[in-house]
Amino acid sequence: MLVVAVVMLYPFWVMIYNSLMTEAQFLAGKGFSLGSWKALASVIPVGQEVLSSTIICTASILIILLIGLPAGFAFAKLRFRLSTVVFLAIVSAMMVPLQAILMPEFVNVTKLGLTSGYIGAVLVYSALGTPFSVFLFTTYFRGVPDELIEAGIVDGLGYFGVLWRLVLPIAVPAIATVTVLQFIQIWDDLLVGLLFIQNTSERPITVGLAVLSAGRTTSIPELMAGSLISALPAMVVYLGFQRYLVKGLTMGIDR
């Protein structure tokens, strides 16, 4: 356990330690300074990039939840023609690697003129994340007793009412699981942001860091400071939702 903890935490220690040095101190191997943090803001628009990442993440996750929740509920609880086939088709989309569809996606998004602004990236992230969320919500809702839904219907609700007022409140672990996993995936992704966001003023933090490290001379302390800023939100989200995440990922096992 201790070994695992050391392996996991060591990179963070390296990031924190090295970010608290100037370039010269880093090369000398000793010293302490907040210079690289101050310099980072002048090299790349960190605040703007964090905001962009937040907007892209939030919008994508909202779309993923808005589609995944009702779709999962429908696949789990409603009887309709070809539901199994459609469900399998959606779930099989999880197996398709991003790289395989990246170029066709890029062509489509470009033709639609969606590469300026966040929309293109948000749509691509939503499309990539939705199959997983549909799968997870379907699995979760299958564990919800039919009688609970029928009780709601007899009490006067329609299916959307049941979903909104009865099922949603008890689906918090599943919602948290989808949110955390998608947040980490989208926040840390470089490829989609790099391709589908053309305006430099709208690029996410991962692209900003890539630019930082791709320069002719790269300041390691500044890069470490940027990496720390980039890693922090994902860690906060993960830690905040951790208890739901475990419940969400193990659901179905104890049934």
Added chain:
Amino acid sequence: MAEITFERVTKIYGDDIRAVDELSLHVAEGEFMVLVGPSGCGKTTALRMLAGLEEISSGTLRIGGNVVNDVLPKDRDVAMVFQNYALYPHMTVGQNMGFALKVRHESKSEIDRKVREAAAILRLTDYLDRRPKALSGGQRQRVAMGRAIVRSPQAFLMDEPLSNLDAQLRVEMRLEIARIQRLLGVATVYVTHDQIEAMTMGDRVAVMRGGQLQQVASPQDLYDHPANEFVAGFMGSPPMNLLRARIASDDGSPVMTLGAQRLAVASRYAQSHELPTGAGAEVVFGIRPEDVDVLSANDAASISTRVERREALGAEILVHLSLLDAEGSSAFVVNDEGAVVSRPTTLVAKMGPRADVTVGDTLAVRFNPDRFHFFDATSGQSLRRVTP
């Protein structure tokens, strides 16, 4: 409050699986109707059609005189109590009970008043702020009842609401549900597979089998005058003894042959029942375990049996007996020309707790001559001619 009427209501799944087959049943205002039958008999499907949770394949379903075949569940004004209670886990007891009223946009004060009234009836007042997971099984069951009561619906529908409770609590809740139903006077359809619940709770009991209604009657009538072999065997614990017998006429009086033993049948049965008259005609003879008496010695009206098994239940002993043939061996029913069927002629007798019987004993038993039942050997229908 309203009456409920099923008119030839049928539910077909897939192409030809008839879960409910032309069910015709009338539940009067304020009546407690129990639908009983073994698993898969269609009783729950019938209830779900009534609630609007299953579509009706054919027939007409009326609540309060209105045809509700195509009416949405929320517009039928019926309340349902589910087997697993189906309480909303994220709401308190009070919120659970008042939820249907909230959906109907009733005022907060009105909801609060109705919830408190129902809670008082159900003795739940102290638990209104608790979540369902903090309640015992019996309390959850009462909350489920409360959720139905607050709505003041036209009918209560209950789907095996006691099956998740332990035996003692089940007895308590049986009385509780019956008390509340009588208090409120709302037409109730109660589904169960437990014939003791059916006998003790229902004003009338409808017995179903294979999607078809077998008989509707008051519990006592059902017990005393079962319409067929199935009802006779299903109602009563232990069930009625059903033995294949040959019946013949001896100078105008019917005589029955059970295995190798002959037994005179009171001549009034020839009038009250359509007993077959042909030579070697077969019937199914039924006798309740409590109508089998042990005699101290053989006489003309007795049957020789051997004790095969003895089950002491405390208040009574159930004694499993086999009929003896001429050589004193356990008899088998002999069918046409000596072909032996697989079922030996065994029967169960209820005896007092102090009865001195041991496995292997030979006993002379007498069947209560006023309590004979006869069923058609082929169709299983009662041969009784007159209705009581």
